[in-house]
Amino acid sequence: MKGVHLRIYTHESSRHEGALLYEWLLEQARTLGIPGGSVFRAMAGYGRHGVLHESNFFELAGTEPVLVEFIAQPEQADALLDRLQTAGIQVFYARLEADFGIVGMK
Structure with missing residues (x-):
């Protein structure tokens, strides 16, 4: 199948509407x-x-990048x-063409 590989980059502790941004993104998707x-x-x-x-050890918790x-x-x-x-959310993203499917299905 043909489609899109959408990659969104943020930080672990980024939030939107009280939720972690990555959780909000998963729910919206x-x-x-x-x-x-x-x-x-x-x-x-x-x-x-x-x-x-x-x-x-010295890095502040929650600042690591998240994909x-x-x-x-x-x-x-x-x-x-x-x-x-x-929603006014500012994040970097990459959108790539993708071929995808499931291997091994009969």
């Missing part, structure tokens, strides 16, 4: 019918401001990005 999403916490990373965030990703139909990815825009 679910209500849009996106069949699944995953959240990954990075060991280290930096963004456009060049500030390095790493998971170590939220979905494989979806293009219209579903558009709808999720529209919800982010409408």
Whole structure:
């Protein structure tokens, strides 16, 4: 199948409407019918401001980068990005073409 690999980058402690942003994103995607999403916490990373965030003893908890990703139909990815825009949430994202399916199904 053809679709979109949508990757959204944020920080572990980022919040929207009282919820952790990654949880809010998963819930929004679910209500849009996106069949699944995953959240990954990075060991280290930096963004456009060049500030390095790493998971170590001296780093403040919750500042590590988080990747939220979905494989979806293009219209579903558009709808999720529209919800982010409408909510006034500023995050970096990457949208890539994707071939996807399930291996081993008969």
